Amino acid sequence: MSKEYRPPRGFRDFPPEVMILRKELISKIENVFKRYGFDPLDTPAVEYWETLAGKYGEEAENRLIWKFKDPWSDREYALRYDLTVPLARFVSSHPEIQMPFKRYQISPVWRHEEPQKGRYREFYQCDADIVGSPYPEADAEMINLIVDSIKSLGFESGFSLRLNDRRLLSGIFEQELNIKSPLAVYRIIDKLDKIGIDNVKKELLEQINNEEIVNKIIEVISLSGKPEEILENLYSKYGRNKLVNDAYNHLKEMLDLINNKNDIIIDLSLVRGLDYYTGPIYEVVLKEPKIGSVSGGGRYDNLAGIFSGKQIPATGGSIGIERIIDAGLELGLFNLNKKTFTExxxxxxxxxxxxxxxxxxxxxxxxxxxxxxxxxxxxxxxxxxxxxxxxxxxxxxxxxxxxxxxxxxxxxxxxxxxxxxxxxxxxxxxxxxx
Amino acid sequence: MSKEYRPPRGFRDFPPEVMILRKELISKIENVFKRYGFDPLDTPAVEYWETLAGKYGEEAENRLIWKFKDPWSDREYALRYDLTVPLARFVSSHPEIQMPFKRYQISPVWRHEEPQKGRYREFYQCDADIVGSPYPEADAEMINLIVDSIKSLGFESGFSLRLNDRRLLSGIFEQELNIKSPLAVYRIIDKLDKIGIDNVKKELLEQINNEEIVNKIIEVISLSGKPEEILENLYSKYGRNKLVNDAYNHLKEMLDLINNKNDIIIDLSLVRGLDYYTGPIYEVVLKEPKIGSVSGGGRYDNLAGIFSGKQIPATGGSIGIERIIDAGLELGLFNLNKKTFTExxxxxxxxxxxxxxxxxxxxxxxxxxxxxxxxxxxxxxxxxxxxxxxxxxxxxxxxxxxxxxxxxxxxxxxxxxxxxxxxxxxxxxxxxxx
Structure with missing residues (x-):
């Protein structure tokens, strides 16, 4: 018989000592989600391809989504790529549900990534989303929930939450600085952590070919620090812009409701990859080890209603359990000593x-x-x-x-x-x- | 944008009130699994096609397994069809694990079934398996665990566990009655619940064309009832046969260790579809409603080692949570009244x-x-x-x-x-x- 007995490349088996730790951590996150009044929803692993098409941008669509044809009906399917688009589909087909709809889902998603440390083709997302509230209260609740979740896992202060707002980016870059190819510019800014400010500047110059504008971009994305300071600074420079003004007011109200303001920095270089965000966006980064973000989210007011054609405001966040486990093991916060539940x-x-x-x-x-x-x-x-x-x-x-x-x-x-x-x-x- | 917002045909969303019930039931089952000393293992949803090929018989292979090609590498993948073959793969690639390896896994599997009541394309299996023990103790522990699980869900006495042994079938039908096409005969016997004894007899006559043999088959498969009686009856008729004798001794020892013998009937018409069983096999059937089996399992001594070429004895069982929920709701044992975890x-x-x-x-x-x-x-x-x-x-x-x-x-x-x-x-x- 076949000699093939590994899991597929980029996929993993979790033996009991790993599962016992995973279950313990997931249960802690789930308890925080429940404390904030969220309830569980489950959507299938398999979706029609049309459901996912056009939602995640080019790279996801052409390379990262696992799609396949039903050989019997020729219909195209895909493995879910995240938990947010399935949520939007669910909400659209259930007009009877009470808003705001606060749901959580802790489930695997599949991405056809090139496997590397901390990057797998199957990984769990722990998502909580609030569908149906346009208010800063909802965004603040999301951030309190994310911070409490990370703390519940034992990362007491070894992290920060970087906060930005898509409207600041659009207002400043697209309207005030009049940049014609904002997506290309955002893609360059997104690389800041990896390639450093000098290389970002170089690439921006190649893209825009106008040193004055590039210098202004660099000035803006270098804004990072205590929320009040950054916000006032921005307001004084770009407050006349409607989008900047909206974001300013929204973020101020949010910050007023956030429990641990010391964990928050506003960082204008935060872009986040997914196309669908429309308001506040955030990421949680551990101070050590340097493994990228362990959580992220934001407001997406145009996605939840996309299937039904109605606009439904929504905001949500996601915690990536795999990186948290890798980091916690490296830091000695977690261990794999518990080999059995047997007492x-x-x-x-x-x-x-x-x-x-x-x-x-x-x-x-x-x-x-x-x-x-x-x-x-x-x-x-x-x-x-x-x-x-x-x-x-x-x-x-x-x-x-x-x-x-x-x-x-x-x-x-x-x-x-x-x-x-x-x-x-x-x-x-x-x-x-x- | 797309107007498609249903889950794919045969797939379902589970809204909070359903998820709250599902989580409660799964947690009860999981607690019983832990009480019996089982620990969690997780294997990926996606397997290489070669891993699944040749394990489940023709129908599964040609029609029911969701397979797909990686468009980038042309490599063939499949969604897992059950949790047992992945377990066998895991065991084969981990020669260091301590035997017996007692693991549970509660995860979805995918089958390309024609959707109908109680039959879905994605459904959860709650599996517990003991790998590495050839003894009746292990089979008895499995049956105690399955019965305790079903009881923990509230089905106090409304079920029975039908028990048989593959060696009884082989010993009697293949060796004593000398039937040349046993698989075809088993397939007919397997339909007994659906088509009744008269139609089984008719189909057997068409298949075998020997009334004396068919009458003997009918006599054997009509044996169903209290374990001791049936076993002694069989022993007196076919005890000279080595396989029948082995099964007789094994089942006797097992029964001696089973906690609730009143829940057990030996039923020689129980065949079970999967090709890989080699010893005791069983199914749990609810008295009401008539929805087929809600749990099943058995011994499979030739599967766990199939990838490594070593023989590794194993026995296991699986509980189907979807049918249990359908049944429990119909019986009024469960309800969907709890709409939120919020207090x-x-x-x-x-x-x-x-x-x-x-x-x-x-x-x-x-x-x-x-x-x-x-x-x-x-x-x-x-x-x-x-x-x-x-x-x-x-x-x-x-x-x-x-x-x-x-x-x-x-x-x-x-x-x-x-x-x-x-x-x-x-x-x-x-x-x-x-």
Whole structure:
């Protein structure tokens, strides 16, 4: 038979020790989402190609979306590329839902990337979105939620949230500086972190060929720092522009509702790739390690209604769990030490005691404990060795002596505590030893 | 833009009220899996086509597996068809893992079925498998786990587990009755529930053309009932056959370790479709409604090692959450009444009190409560109406009077209980009203 037994290139298996950590982190994020009043929605992994077409820009469309034809109907399908367009589709087909619709979805998405460190072809997005509110309150709630989520994972202060607004970019670059090819300019600005300010300037000069304008662009994208200062600075220079003025007021109101303003910097060089943003945009970057953003989002007032033709304001954010895990492991915030959910191993000293041990295991399971018992007729020593490898906390020994006295011997491998318990008191007393 | 806003045919969106139920049920199943000492594994949605090829039989291969070519590399991929073959691939590429490897995976799989009631193109499987034990203990643990899972969902006694063994089928039909085209015969037997015994007999006669043999087949597949009786009956007739004898001993040992023997019937007409089973096989069928099996599994000693060429014994089972939900809703065991995880809505009597209400909402969130606050500058009455539609239990009112007295007014919509609490005691006292 086939010798191919790797997962496809860019895809990964997650063994138990990784899954146990992933589940713990995802559950923390999910709890924060719920605390902010978000509820779960699930959309399918597969969408009609038409649903995704025209939403993500050229590169995604031509290269990154996994599309395929149904060989039976010739209809074109695609694996979902993010969770936002499926949300927009859902909202459009459910005019009855109550607005604002606050939903979260924690699911894999698929992108045909060239695999590299921190970049996979299947990865999870933890998304929360508010559909149906145009107000700064909604954007502020999103930012509080994102910051709380990152903190709940243990990144107390080792991050900052970079905030910008698409209207600042349009107002200043497209209207005030009158740049004719803004998308090309944004694409260059987007590379700032990677190539540095000098190279950005060089590329801008090639693109625009007007040093005065380029200098003004450089001046604007160099604005980064405390929200109030940057905003007032911008207002004094470009406040006459309607879009800048709108963004200024919106961001001011938002900032007034943000819990931890110390985590926020306004950064005019933040562009974000996705085409659909229309208002505030943000990204969370860890101070260490340098692995790009671990979260991002923004307002997209023209997407949620795109399928139904109505305008529906929306704002949302996404947390990338894979980079967070890579970073947390590197920082020593997380570890892969927990190899099993199993708390108790029941060990029989000889095979003739197996049935009794099985009975004890089932009693403990019915009490809600996670229990293993050897299924390979192993000798007692091997049973212990296997339990040790999985780092199981509590061992319960069943020997002849125990059966005669209607007891079990329990041993906590962490504290070296030992006890002999009567079977009738096992249920009540076991908790003390765990 | 595109007017296409349905999910693809055979795929579904799950709105919050459905997701809340699904999450609750899946979490119950997962807890039972953990109690039996199983740990999570995750494999990707996408596999190389070669990984799946040749594992599931002709129909799956030619019609049901979603396959597609990578347009860039021309390499063939497929969406996973079940969770068992990916597990086998994982085990083969990880010779270091400790046996027995007890893993669970709760994930969607994709099948290109013709959509119909209870049959979807994307559906979740809740799988638990024990890799590395050839013993009846492992099969018994699987059956105890499956029965406990079904019971944990609320199906106390409304089901039965039909048990058979592939070795009984091979020993009796292929060796004792000397049937030359067993697969065709099994396929006919498999239709018993749908077409009835008379039609099975008719089709068998067409296939075999020997009334004596057909009568013997009918006699065998009509054996169904209490495990001990059926086993002894079989043993007296076919016990001389090595396969029948092996199955007899294996099943006897298993049954000795099963907690609820009343839930089990041995049923010689149980065939199960998948090609890879080699020992005990089983299915769980609800008494009402008649929707086919909600769970199934068995031993497959030749699959887990197929990629590495070593023989690795394995046994496992799968629970189908979609049919269970359909059935539970029909029976009234489940409902979709819970529309939100949100427990508390903070209501501001006028917009100028918003910031204070926001502050209260954030205090409650930091205490771990799930809290909503209006984000649309709605009038107080509309805020209440929206909270009512979501059936949110506790309302907290912030009015001028409350602000003056540093209090909030709380109202439990279920009990009609009302109270005025000082903000300083809110954290401690709110629990009593939830």
């Amino acid at each position: 108790i191993q029941v060990i029989f000293m000889s095979q003739d005691l197996f049935k009794h041990a099985w009975h004890i295991a089932n009693i403990l399971r019915s009490e809600g404990y996670n229990v293993r018992i050897d299924l390979n007729r192993s000798k007692e020593e091997l049973q212990r060795r296997k339990a040790n490898k999985l780092d199981i906390k509590l061992l319960i020994f069943i020997g002849k002596k125990e059966i005669e006295t209607n007891t079990v011997t329990i041993y906590n491998t962490k504290t070296n505590e030992r006890a002999n318990l009567n079977i009738n008191e096992l249920k009540d007393k076991i908790k003390q030893y765990l | 508390i809505q903070v209501i501001f009597m006028s917009q100028d009190l918003f910031k204070h209400a926001w502050h209260i909402a954030n205090i409650l969130r930091s205490e771990g409560y799930n809290v909503r606050i209006d984000l649309n500058r709605s009038k107080e009455e509309l805020q209440r109406r929206k909270a009512n539609k979501l059936d949110i239990k506790l309302l907290i009112f912030i009015g001028k009077k409350e602000i003056e007295t540093n209090t909030v007014t709380i109202y439990n919509t279920k009990t009609n209980e009302r109270a005025n609490l000082n903000i300083n005691e809110l954290k401690d006292k709110i629990k009593q009203y939830l």
